[in-house]
Amino acid sequence: MRILMTGSSGWLGQTLVPRLRQDGHRVFGLDPVPSAMTDIVGSIADRDTVRRVVGDNGIEAIIHAGALHKPHIATRTPTDFVAVNVQGTLNLLEEAVAPGSTVGRFVMTSTTSLMISREVRAGRDGGAREAAWMTENAAPLQPRNIYGVTKYAAENLCRLHHELYGLAVVVLRTGRFFPEEDDMAHAISQSDENTKANELLFRRATVEDMAEAHVAALARAPELRFDNFIIAPRTPFARADCAELIADAPAVVRRYFPEYPAIYARLGWTMFQSIDRVYDSTRAYERMGFACRTGFAEKLAALGQ
Ligand SMILES: NC(=O)c1ccc[n+]([C@@H]2O[C@H](COP(=O)([O-])OP(=O)(O)OC[C@H]3O[C@@H](n4cnc5c(N)ncnc54)[C@H](O)[C@@H]3O)[C@@H](O)[C@H]2O)c1
Structure with a gap:
C-alpha cells in the first residue's frame, strides 16, 4: 500500500516506518523535522502541503501520528495545539475524502490521556476510593489539558468523516510509550526502569507493541469501518x-x-x-485481534532470569 505517515520523525515513527517498509509498503513520511524516516519536510497544518x-502520491492509507503532545504543553500555545492537532487532522481527513482521492483507510494515533479527568488524576490524594477502570466507553470525557482537548476534537473529526463520507477510520488511544524519564520517578525516588516496569501493569506499553497495534489497525480498518481502541x-x-x-497496590500485585x-x-x-487507573484493552483484543506482547509478566520474567 502507499501510506502517508505523519509524525514520521518522532519516537513512534522511527519504529513504525521501518516496520511498514518491512511489510513491503511504500511509506511517505511527513514531518516538520527532517529525519531518515521523513520524505516530505512540512506541516499538516499547511493545507497545500x-x-x-x-x-x-496516490496515497491509499494515512497513519496520523503527527501531533503536539504532552511535553509541548509547557512550550507551545493552545493556538498551536489547535492548529496542529485539530486543523491538521481536519486537513488530512478532508483531503482523504476529496473527489479523486485514493485514500481508503485512516489510522489515528490518539491517547488514553484524554480519558483522564483532574479527578482521576488526583487519585488517592484527591480522595478517590478506587482506581478508575477505563474502557473506550468511559464518559463523560473531561480532558484536563489542551493536549487532551485537541486530541478528543481530532477523534471526533475522524468519527464525523466516517459517518459523513464512509471513510474507514481506526482511532488508537495509546497508553504511554515515551522513552524519557517521567517526573514521577524522582518524586517517588525510583529508578526510571523501576517506574517503567511498574507502569507496564496499567498504563505503559513498548514502542514496538504500539507500532504493531498500528499495523493491525491498518490491516483491519476496512472491516472495522470505524472503531476506537485503548x-x-x-x-x-x-x-x-x-x-x-x-x-494498597503492592498487596494486589503480590496476589x-x-x-x-x-x-x-x-x-x-x-x-x-x-494505582489510580487501569486501562482495559479487551476491545482491541476482541475486535482487532491485537494484544501487546510485553506487559508486566514478561518484564518480570526477564528480570527474574
Ligand atoms: N509517546 C507517548 O507516550 C504517547 C502516548 C499517547 C499518545 N501518543 C501519541 O502518539 C503520537 C506519536 O507520539 P511520539 O511519542 O512519537 O511523539 P514525538 O513527539 O516523538 O513525535 C511526534 C512527531 O510529530 C511531529 N509533528 C509535530 N507537529 C507536526 C506537524 N505540524 N505536522 C506533522 N508532524 C508534526 C513532530 O515533529 C514529531 O516528529 C502522537 O500523536 C502522540 O499524541 C504518544
Missing part, C-alpha cells in the same frame, strides 16, 4: 481489585505475581503504593 502529498498491555487486574489498587517481591527486593525496587 497536505493536498499535494496526498494527491501527488492500546495497553492486557491487564492482569479485575474490576473487583479497584478499591484495593488505590489503597497476581507472587514472585515479584523477591525480584524487586534483589533490585532494590519498589512498587507504587497506589
Whole structure:
C-alpha cells in the first residue's frame, strides 16, 4: 500500500516506518523535522502541503501520528495545539475524502490521556476510593489539558468523516510509550526502569507493541469501518481489585505475581503504593485481534532470569 505517515520523525515513527517498509509498503513520511524516516519536510497544518502529498502520491492509507503532545504543553500555545492537532487532522481527513482521492483507510494515533479527568488524576490524594477502570466507553470525557482537548476534537473529526463520507477510520488511544524519564520517578525516588516496569501493569506499553497495534489497525480498518481502541498491555487486574489498587497496590500485585517481591527486593525496587487507573484493552483484543506482547509478566520474567 502507499501510506502517508505523519509524525514520521518522532519516537513512534522511527519504529513504525521501518516496520511498514518491512511489510513491503511504500511509506511517505511527513514531518516538520527532517529525519531518515521523513520524505516530505512540512506541516499538516499547511493545507497545500497536505493536498499535494496526498494527491501527488496516490496515497491509499494515512497513519496520523503527527501531533503536539504532552511535553509541548509547557512550550507551545493552545493556538498551536489547535492548529496542529485539530486543523491538521481536519486537513488530512478532508483531503482523504476529496473527489479523486485514493485514500481508503485512516489510522489515528490518539491517547488514553484524554480519558483522564483532574479527578482521576488526583487519585488517592484527591480522595478517590478506587482506581478508575477505563474502557473506550468511559464518559463523560473531561480532558484536563489542551493536549487532551485537541486530541478528543481530532477523534471526533475522524468519527464525523466516517459517518459523513464512509471513510474507514481506526482511532488508537495509546497508553504511554515515551522513552524519557517521567517526573514521577524522582518524586517517588525510583529508578526510571523501576517506574517503567511498574507502569507496564496499567498504563505503559513498548514502542514496538504500539507500532504493531498500528499495523493491525491498518490491516483491519476496512472491516472495522470505524472503531476506537485503548492500546495497553492486557491487564492482569479485575474490576473487583479497584478499591484495593488505590489503597494498597503492592498487596494486589503480590496476589497476581507472587514472585515479584523477591525480584524487586534483589533490585532494590519498589512498587507504587497506589494505582489510580487501569486501562482495559479487551476491545482491541476482541475486535482487532491485537494484544501487546510485553506487559508486566514478561518484564518480570526477564528480570527474574
Ligand atoms: N509517546 C507517548 O507516550 C504517547 C502516548 C499517547 C499518545 N501518543 C501519541 O502518539 C503520537 C506519536 O507520539 P511520539 O511519542 O512519537 O511523539 P514525538 O513527539 O516523538 O513525535 C511526534 C512527531 O510529530 C511531529 N509533528 C509535530 N507537529 C507536526 C506537524 N505540524 N505536522 C506533522 N508532524 C508534526 C513532530 O515533529 C514529531 O516528529 C502522537 O500523536 C502522540 O499524541 C504518544
